[in-house]
Amino acid sequence: MDESSGRSALVVGAGIGGLTVAAALDRAGWRVTVLERAPQLGEVGAGISIWPRAWAILTELGVAEHLVDGVRPAIQAGLRRPDGRWLAKAGAATTARGPVMVHRARLHEALVGSLGEVEIRTGVTVDQVCDGGRGAVVETTAGDSLEADLVVAADGIRSSIRSGVRSRDDVRYAGYTAYRGVTAKPVPGEASTSGGETWGAGVRFGYAPLVDGRTYWFVSANRPAGERSDDHHRDVTALVGDWHEPIAQLIAATPADAVLRNDICDLRLPLGRFDHGRVALLGDAAHAMTPNLGQGACAAVEDAAALVARLVDEPEIGRALTAYDRERRPATQRLVRASRLVGTVGQIDNGAVLAARDAGITGVGAIAGLLGR
Numbered sequence: 001m002d003e004s005s006g007r008s009a010l011v012v013g014a015g016i017g018g019l020t021v022a023a024a025l026d027r028a029g030w031r032v033t034v035l036e037r038a039p040q041l042g043e044v045g046a047g048i049s050i051w052p053r054a055w056a057i058l059t060e061l062g063v064a065e066h067l068v069d070g071v072r073p074a075i076q077a078g079l080r081r082p083d084g085r086w087l088a089k090a091g092a093a094t095t096a097r098g099p100v101m102v103h104r105a106r107l108h109e110a111l112v113g114s115l116g117e118v119e120i121r122t123g124v125t126v127d128q129v130c131d132g133g134r135g136a137v138v139e140t141t142a143g144d145s146l147e148a149d150l151v152v153a154a155d156g157i158r159s160s161i162r163s164g165v166r167s168r169d170d171v172r173y174a175g176y177t178a179y180r181g182v183t184a185k186p187v188p189g190e191a192s193t194s195g196g197e198t199w200g201a202g203v204r205f206g207y208a209p210l211v212d213g214r215t216y217w218f219v220s221a222n223r224p225a226g227e228r229s230d231d232h233h234r235d236v237t238a239l240v241g242d243w244h245e246p247i248a249q250l251i252a253a254t255p256a257d258a259v260l261r262n263d264i265c266d267l268r269l270p271l272g273r274f275d276h277g278r279v280a281l282l283g284d285a286a287h288a289m290t291p292n293l294g295q296g297a298c299a300a301v302e303d304a305a306a307l308v309a310r311l312v313d314e315p316e317i318g319r320a321l322t323a324y325d326r327e328r329r330p331a332t333q334r335l336v337r338a339s340r341l342v343g344t345v346g347q348i349d350n351g352a353v354l355a356a357r358d359a360g361i362t363g364v365g366a367i368a369g370l371l372g373r
């Protein structure tokens with residue numbers, strides 16, 4: 001154990017961000033308790049892209065080795081129109097620089113397996129955090145108070161801890177909803193050797209093979225906030241079922257009750273501070289972004305590594321958290337902004353602007369960052 005030995009941390013939220021920081025703090029010698037409001041640990045969701053920096057952190061924590069069974073396939077990726085014509089080709093994505101695509105539940109499971117001495121309490125909802133003199137005090141909705149040297153708020157986009165330290169409502173609806181699915185088993189042919197996105201008018205489809213051979217896909221569509229529907233599988237078939245192959249094939253290979261739908265939101269800019277005394281905001285609680293770059297969870301993993309590194313460098317917690325804020329807020333704010341921009345361009349539904357967009361992409365072919373998706 002290093003000089004952190006004996007210090008205590010409460011981590012609020014057992015999502016990817018909370019579990020990663022809990023594992024990293026545990027390795028640095030902290031006594032860590034995770035408080036999660038769900039009655040049991042687990043993650044629904046579909047596929048998730050893990051980019052190289054986050055992958056390196058997960059490797060260091062001993063998590064990555066549980067995620068990949070064999071050699072990652074090189075896939076042909078790019079951006080297409082609904083009729084299948086290429087707007088831009090990315091070539092075969094290399095395995096060294098591209099993202100690793102895994103099922104979210106598998107990442108969550110591997111993180112839980114890496115927790116060492118961490119104590120996890122489920123079914124505990126945190127109401128607020130206040131300064132307790134010697135430490136930070138977490139109050140739960142059941143009326144309990146828990147004190148620790150450090151509190152990490154990893155309680156997601158609708159963080160009650162963030163709401164407690166800021167006066168404004170930070171959450172912004174992006175104007176589109178996302179459907180996600182994973183095929184029940186590997187789909188042979190193009191679906192297992194290709195990936196990328198297809199952009200129509202106000203609707204996008206994207207897919208990528210997961211490391212376990214199944215295929216993850218998503219559809220995003222311009223919709224009013226909060227709209228409900230009772231058959232997501234039917235919705236996506238109506239939206240993109242007549243687009244180029246293998247889209248219909250992938251949707252047909254996905255169980256009807258396994259298609260998720262979420263309205264897409266992010267946090268208003270500029271982002272507020274990530275440090276509040278002995279409380280650090282992390283992951284979506286600090287910088288929820290639209291999923292257009294596939295970077296939200298990766299940024300949470302990077303937050304965790306940065307926070308623990310600053311706490312190791314600087315024994316005074318308030319100063320360590322300020323250094324963490326200085327390092328992570330500008331970097332993640334750039335991601336929120338860039339991701340929002342990609343979504344705005346991708347969701348264009350006005351005919352004339354759409355034609356200009358597609359011509360621009362074909363002509364310039366310079367959105368390489370998108371193509372790995």
Ligand SMILES: Cc1cc2nc3c(=O)[nH]c(=O)nc-3n(C[C@H](O)[C@H](O)[C@H](O)COP(=O)(O)OP(=O)(O)OC[C@H]3O[C@@H](n4cnc5c(N)ncnc54)[C@H](O)[C@@H]3O)c2cc1C
Nearest residue numbers: 013015016017037049126156283284291294295296297298
């Ligand atoms: C459609 C879609 C696709 C995405 N694709 C990708 C991708 O490919 N790659 C990528 O990197 N990111 C992706 N993301 C983003 C990613 O999902 C999030 O950034 C990431 O899950 C955030 O993790 P988190 O731990 O910060 O928050 P969350 O996953 O939201 O976890 C918060 C946890 O806190 C708990 N909690 C909340 N409030 C309380 C409370 N008051 N008390 C106790 N517990 C509480 C919740 O139950 C939850 O377990 C995607 C997001 C969406 C919507």
